[in-house]
Amino acid sequence: MRRLVPGVLVLAVAAVLSVLIGSRTLSPATVLDALTGGGDAEAVAVVLEYRLPRTVAGLLGGAALAVAGVVMQGHTRNRLADPGLLGVSAGSAVAVVLAITVFGVATPAGFLPFAFTGAAAGCVLVTVVGMAASRRRDASPATLVLAGAAVSALLGAATGVLLLLDSAALSTYRFWTVGSLAALRGYDTVAVAAPFVLAGLILAAGHARALDVVGLGDDVSRGLGRHPLRTRLTGLCTVTLLVGGAVACCGSLAFVGLVVPNAVRLVTGGTHLPLLGLSAVLGAALTLFADVTGRLLVHPAELPVGVVLSLIGGPVFIALVIRTNRRPA
Amino acid sequence: MRRSVAVLASLSLLTGCSATNETGTAETTAGRTVATALGDVTVPGAIDSVVVLEGRRDLDIVLSLGLPLTGYPYEGPETGIALELPIAAALTAAKAQGARRLFLADEINIEAIAAATPDLIVGRLEDVEPIKAQLQAIAPVIPVGTHDDGQTWQQDLRLVADATGTQTRAEELISAFDTRRDEIARTxxxxxxxxxxxxxxxxxxxxxxxxxxxxxxxxxxxxxxxxxxxxxxxxxxxxxxxxxxxxxxxxxxxxxxxxxxxxxxxxxxxxxxxxxxxxxxxxxxxxxxxxxxxxxxxxxxxxxxxxxxxxxxx
CATH class of the missing domain: 3.40.50.1980 (Nitrogenase molybdenum iron protein domain)
Known part of the structure; x- marks a missing residue:
């Protein structure tokens, strides 16, 4: 809790900046008026219909991806794991491309059911392949990672073929795959995605103790009364809910699920409940800061939040890897 | 007028001589030669099959001039374009005469074009330039402009008309447009x-x-x-x-x-x-x-x- 308070303050600053800053310059007083239902109609529309939904979406998406990263890293016992490792992102991507090429879907709200279905299908496929490839009834983390890599490669190839055949689809898809909050209007998308993200966050919090035990290995886990297969399926379900909800809100954002858990682990250590809590808060804050930065860098135009996250995330992740490797074993 | 042009063209063929008309088009036994952004292009005197590459200005011009369209690009469902095409009626008529979709818009397929065995290819200059040699191996290519390069549709209409001997039709179309524009401007x-x-x-x-x-x-x-x-x-x-x-x-x-x-x-x-x-x-x-x-x-x-x-x- 003591560590959570500064994190929440950072998140609050990010949220305030996200509401204050945009391509249409509004004074803080005007924004405050708009938030309280006063002011001119243009300011009310900018703040309530654009900036606030965008802030909520960034908050949900960032928190979901960071928590999904923690769950993935816990289950695979690999700190370089991210939500894309188990076929979730690849499944979402291929489903969204099919939605574009076959059904002509072009809006974030339209991508939602496809992103969820694809995420779930990718996850199930990896689980089935992992279990089939394992000699045991429950696939080991290493088998799951290998199955995830194979299935992701396969789905990635399918996505690539579809996009190569159709450059118009590529044009629509690139906004989704880069990750952007600019296309959000109102709360339609957020309202659909939020229940999934909240369910995933609750499931992850309830799963924290199990993640601590999973880290000790399957045999110890079994000895402590845990059922490894059930635990993994719960974890996969959690990741699917979180990633499906996150990509629906803001597209496919890189690095949040990788960088944030590793950075937070330096503060909280390996115990999962505080790690999950602070990752959620700082994942949301990082996404909002990246979005605000994207609005400022090429003002009055915008850089998509996914581009800014990649620019920030790459160097930060390298620094984290170097720092981690230098620490004594 | 069209008939007289055809008669003149036939006479040229019979006598084997060449002539340059008032639009600068050279008509010889080999066909008509026009100056384009890709240099001089000679188009056969008789055209039975035209393929277009981009699907907007080029397609519109070919349909407007009543040329025998055999192949054209189409917009896939991913574009989500919902309104009826301005050229829908003319395209339907061309389809009834045998025109068919060859490839997705912006996905030019050389093999499909070759299979259509056109006498003439009309396409946007920026589409033609990278594959000029392959296209010219199939048929003469008339490049048209876009809104980006300042070339008006009237200039391109006249260019294609000069190449295909349909100048009268082109002038009628331009005149009809001007009349409608003036009418709207007055109203x-x-x-x-x-x-x-x-x-x-x-x-x-x-x-x-x-x-x-x-x-x-x-x-x-x-x-x-x-x-x-x-x-x-x-x-x-x-x-x-x-x-x-x-x-x-x-x-x-x-x-x-x-x-x-x-x-x-x-x-x-x-x-x-x-x-x-x-x-x-x-x-x-x-x-x-x-x-x-x-x-x-x-x-x-x-x-x-x-x-x-x-x-x-x-």
Whole structure:
């Protein structure tokens, strides 16, 4: 809790900046008026219909991806794991491309059911392949990672073929795959995605103790009364809910699920409940800061939040890897 | 007139001599030679099969001139284009005569073009240039321009007409367009003078105006007062983020809005800032799409009709 308070303050600053800053310059007083239902109609529309939904979406998406990263890293016992490792992102991507090429879907709200279905299908496929490839009834983390890599490669190839055949689809898809909050209007998308993200966050919090035990290995886990297969399926379900909800809100954002858990682990250590809590808060804050930065860098135009996250995330992740490797074993 | 041209062409063939007509087209036994952006191109005297590459200006010109279209590109479902094409009726007639889809728009398929064994290929210069040698190995290629390079559809119509001996038809089409334009300019003179207009593209990432697009060019042809957003664009294009919508088009009393998909059009109507635009409030808005960014006589006349409908609402 003591560590959570500064994190929440950072998140609050990010949220305030996200509401204050945009391509249409509004004074803080005007924004405050708009938030309280006063002011001119243009300011009310900018703040309530654009900036606030965008802030909520960034908050949900960032928190979901960071928590999904923690769950993935816990289950695979690999700190370089991210939500894309188990076929979730690849499944979402291929489903969204099919939605574009076959059904002509072009809006974030339209991508939602496809992103969820694809995420779930990718996850199930990896689980089935992992279990089939394992000699045991429950696939080991290493088998799951290998199955995830194979299935992701396969789905990635399918996505690539579809996009190569159709450059118009590529044009629509690139906004989704880069990750952007600019296309959000109102709360339609957020309202659909939020229940999934909240369910995933609750499931992850309830799963924290199990993640601590999973880290000790399957045999110890079994000895402590845990059922490894059930635990993994719960974890996969959690990741699917979180990633499906996150990509629906803001597209496919890189690095949040990788960088944030590793950075937070330096503060909280390996115990999962505080790690999950602070990752959620700082994942949301990082996404909002990246979005605000994207609005400022090429003002009055915008850089998509996914581009800014990649620019920030790459160097930060390298620094984290170097720092981690230098620490004594 | 067309018959006399044909007779003249036949006479040229019979005598084996060559001649240069008043448009600069050289007619010989080998066909007609025209000067294009790719150099001189000789087109056979008799054309039985034409393939187009881009699907807007080139297709419109070929259909308008009544040339025997055999292959053309098409827009896939992923574009979500919902409005009927301006050239829909002419294309339906061409399909009944054997024209068929060869490849997706922007996905030019050389093998499909070769299989169609055209006598003539007409396509946008920027599409032709990278594959010029392959295309020229199949058939003579007439490149047409775009709104970006300042080449008007009238110039391209005349170029293709010179190459195919359909100059009379081209002049009739241009004259019909001019007559309709003048008629609209007279009928709506008051609205044209008093109402700033914007021809903007809308999608979820924002809005944009572009100087050379067919809608903008036709508004300029009519002497329309363009909104401040067009002045910001100057001779180029200007993009505005969603938050800048009201600021950018506040002065416009009428809007031509290009929204390709029904989803985008629905989003525009639900968009809180877009809904506050004076033109939206006055219902002085007409929807169109990217298929009217560019075109030939059919599309240009279609845009004139849209503009007339727009001024009717002012």
């Amino acid at each position: 709506y003179a008051t609205q044209i003078a008093a109402t700033p207009v914007a021809a903007l593209g809308y999608d979820l990432e924002g809005t944009e105006v572009e100087s050379g697009r067919l809608q903008t060019v036709i508004l300029e042809n009519l002497g329309a007062t363009l909104s401040a957003a067009h002045r910001t664009a100057g001779d180029d294009a200007a993009e505005f983020s969603p938050e800048q919508t009201l600021e950018a088009y506040r002065d416009a009393g009428a809007l031509l809005v290009m929204a390709d998909t029904d989803d985008e059009w629905a989003a525009a109507q639900k968009d809180a800032l877009f809904a506050q635009l004076p033109a939206m409030r006055a219902n002085a808005v007409i929807r169109t799409d990217k298929m009217t960014h560019e075109g030939g006589p059919i599309t240009a006349t279609h845009v004139l009709d849209l503009v007339a409908q727009l001024y009717d609402r002012v």
